[in-house]
Amino acid sequence: MSNKVPVTATINDEEKSFLCEPRQSLLEVLRDVLNLTGAKEGCNNGNCGACAVIMNGVLVNSCLVLGVEANGATITTIEGITPKEGLHPLQQKFLEDAALQCGICTPGFIVAAKALLDKNPSPTEHEVRYWLAGNLCRCTGYDKIVRAVLDAAAIMRAEKQTA
C-alpha cells in the first residue's frame, strides 16, 4: 500500500497544498482532489489532448503526469485562463466561430491554443494545425477551431497594440 504524499503547487496563481497517492495522475488530482473539472479525461493515454494543462510554461497532457510530480510546479488549467469577468478571446472566438459542438475537447484545445499564442502571437494556419495535432475533436472537423484560434490571435495582437 502506498501512503499519500503531501504536494504543494501553484495552480492558477494560487498556492495549493494537497495529498495524493503516487499513482494518481495530475488529471485525477485536478478533477477529484482540487475540484478543477475543466480538464477532461478522454483517452487517458496521451493521444487526445482533452486533459491539456500548462506546467511550468510547457504544454503537457495531465493524464501523463503524476500528481506528485507537480510538487513545486506552476500549473495553469482552463479555469486559470478564464478571466474573473467575461471570457478570454480564445473562449469568445470559439463561441462566435462555432468551434465546438459537444464541447468535451474544448478545454484542451483552448489550453493548447493559449500555450501556442504565448509562444507565437502570430501563427500561420499551418502552425496552428501543427500545434493542435495532439488535440482530437470528433465533431467539428477542425476547420472552425483553427479559424477561431487565428481570429483570437488577431484580437489579442490588436488588444496588445492598444494597451
Place this chain on the structure above:
Amino acid sequence: MQAFSYVSARTLSEAADILAREGDQAKCLSGGTDLIVFLREGRRSAKVVVDVKGIPELNQLSYSPKEGLTIGAAVPLHRIYDDAQVNEHYPGLIDAATLIGGIAIQGRATLGGNVCTASPAGDSIPILIAYETTCIVASRSVTKAIPLEKFFVGPGRTALQPGELLVALKLPPPTPNSGAAYLRFTPRNEMDIAVASAGVVVVLDEDKMRFVGARIALGAVAPTPLFVPEAGAALAGQPVSDEAIEAAAQAAQAAARPITDMRGSAEQRKHLSYVMTKRALLKAIERARGGA
C-alpha cells in the same frame, strides 16, 4: 493504476542505490509519456518509481565542437528542438524530435525514454544510430559506454542490466561536409507510429561530389532498430550519383526483415525501407551541400 511509491532522486548515486536495491521493481521516470501508460495498462510493474528529472547529469544539454553533443537522458524534446546548437549541427535529430507525438508529448517526452522504451519504431533511434550515438550507462559501481546500435536486444528490451540506468546520449561532433536526415512513412502526418523509417548521415568529400562514408539505420522493419552498415558501405568512395544511392537503398531493403501487422505488411515495409532510405539520402546530401 497499480500502487507504487515515488522518489524524486536528486543525485545519480541516490537513483543508483534505489535501482540496486529494488532491481526491476524500480522504474525510472523522466517524461512519463511511455512509462505512465505502461504502468496504467499493466504492461510494466513497479514497486517504486524513481523520478530522474532532478538529477543534474540527466538534465544536461551541451554542445562543443570538440566534444560534440551530450543529451541528458531526462531532457525533454522541446528543449532539444529549441536549442540553437542542435538546430545548427544536428538537423537530422530535429527531424525526429519534432515528429514524436504532438506538442504536449514533446513537452515531456525524452530521447532517453525513447531509447529505453526500445520500440522497433522509436522515431529518434535510427537517426541517433546514424549519428554514431553512445549510451552512457551508470550503476552504483560502474559507468560504461555502449554504442547505441548494440543497446537493443529485442522489442522493448535493452542491454541495461538490473541496477543500471541511462544517464546520457553522446553524439560526436559532426564531420565537415556531412549531412543528415530522418524520414518515416505514416498514413497520418502527425501523432502516428512509423510503418517504416530511415535515419542517415552522409559525409561527402571537399568538393561534395563523392561520398566519404555514410551510416544508415532503419526503424520498424526488424525486432529492434536496425543498423545497416552494408548500406553505408555501398556509398563509401562512390561518386554522388543515382547509381550509388540506388545501391545503398537496395542494401537497406535487403537488410530489412519486417513483420506484417496492423500498420503495414512485410512486403510494404520492405519496399518502404528502400524508399525512405533513398529519400533520406537525397535530403542528407542536400543538407551536406548547404541546403536546409
